[in-house]
Structures are given as C-alpha cells and as structure tokens.
Amino acid sequence: MPKDPRSHRLEGRLTVLHRKLSHFYAVSEAVERALVELCTREVRFERQQAIVEAGEAYQAVYLLAEGWVTRFKLLPTGDRQIINFALPGDFVCFNATLFSKADHFLTAKTPVRAYAIEKNPFGKLLALDPALAVALTWANAHEEALLAERLASLGRRTARERVAHLFCELWRRLHLIELTDNDRFPLPITQEDLADTLGLSAVHVNRTLRQLRNEGLIELGTNHVRVLSMRGLEQAAGFEDGYLHFTEVGQLR
Incomplete structure (x- = not known):
C-alpha cells in the first residue's frame, strides 16, 4: 500500500510516535500539523539524570524520541518501587496539564532524547483540537492499563x-x-x-x-x-x- 504523503513531516521529526499512533489512529493532516508545531524544542538527558522529582513543579510535557525513562516512587524507608518504564513514543509528565507538581520520580535510565512541550500551550491545544486530544489520550491510556497489570503481578x-x-x-x-x-x-x-x-x-x-x-x-x-x-x-x-x-x-x- 502506498505511503500517505501527509505522514512525511510527522515521521521526519516524530517517527516513533507516528509508528505508535498509526496502529490505532488514522493520523490526519491537522493532527500531524499540530504535533509538528508542538514538538520543536529538543532536549537531552544523560543516563541517571532526573527529569522531575516527586514534589517538584512540572516544567513541561516530554515526548520521548530515544531512550528509556524509569518512573518510580521512593518509600520513607528508602525502598524504591518502579512503576514502569517509558519508551520512545511515550509521553512523560503528561499530568502537567492537570496538576502543578509531580507525585513520582522520573529518571533517564539510558541517554534520552525528547521534545519538551510547554504545559500551558499543550493543554490549550488539547482543548481546541478534539482529534489531537483523542490521539494523545489513546497514546497515554496505556499507562493505566500497564499499572493495572503491574498491580495484578504484585498481588497474585x-x-x-x-x-x-x-x-x-x-x-x-x-x-x-x-x-x-x-x-x-x-x-x-x-x-x-x-x-x-x-x-x-x-x-x-x-x-x-x-x-x-x-x-x-x-x-x-x-x-x-x-x-x-x-x-x-x-x-x-x-x-x-x-x-x-x-x-x-x-x-x-
């Protein structure tokens, strides 16, 4: 099947996200354009560098382009519970659109390349663009599913x-x-x-x-x-x- 030429710009900058979304969602030209416009500021994190710590104010929403990120909680005893691993194509700090502070830690497990998206423009765009909101809500709905499966593993x-x-x-x-x-x-x-x-x-x-x-x-x-x-x-x-x-x-x- 010939490749849809409209996906070229999105794939050029956000290849992994396009791969992920395209298995569920027909990426429209409008969604493509919105994503390209959102993801203009590339940032990098070194291995073991903190992206955000529990209790800190969120600075941005990040779309991972390369690398693994560890999501975890620290207990008062100092013990660590890893929640899950964020992979390329995943968003981290997505809650920045709803909450001011993080309730868990995010650390680069490997060297990470990501796109930093300012949280206020991101939230406003989701409100104005229902198609984009649907696409990104699906992309992040896996978080809840992963947590449910992890709970089943830990318990049973x-x-x-x-x-x-x-x-x-x-x-x-x-x-x-x-x-x-x-x-x-x-x-x-x-x-x-x-x-x-x-x-x-x-x-x-x-x-x-x-x-x-x-x-x-x-x-x-x-x-x-x-x-x-x-x-x-x-x-x-x-x-x-x-x-x-x-x-x-x-x-x-």
Missing part, C-alpha cells in the same frame, strides 16, 4: 509469571515501534531494576531468570533478551495482550 502472580509477563509486555511495546530485532528486544535495565519493578528480591529475580533460561524460553545477552519461544513465554506468564489495545501488532511464534 508468581515470580516466574511476573518476569515472563513483563518480558512479553516489553516485547509487544517495543515491537509496535519497530525496536525489536526478530526474536530479540533491548533490555537496558539491571536485575535490581527488575526486582524493584516486580516486588521481588534481586536474588529471586536471578533465580527466576535462570529458571526461564533453563526451560528454553529466553536467552540473556548484554542489554538484550532473546525470546526462544514466545508461545512458551506467554504460557508461562498467562499473558494476553488485549489490555495494550494494539490492533495491528505482528505475532512472534
């Missing part, structure tokens, strides 16, 4: 199911934006990060990863995972991807 899933489910979820999200390589997906996070995401100890995570590897489901590399059997990994996790609401994601078997 075994360690094996938690790790397998997170890997299935990350593969789906990365595949949608064309950042998987056949049966491999990038994983620039540590076992401690996995532990803080899944409510496990680092020792338990290590044991579980070894179990999945011994079962012939995954192969661990440097900053990546190779999925040897997606069907087997899905079965281990009890994974169903309907909560992600992706309509045209190819299946790996």
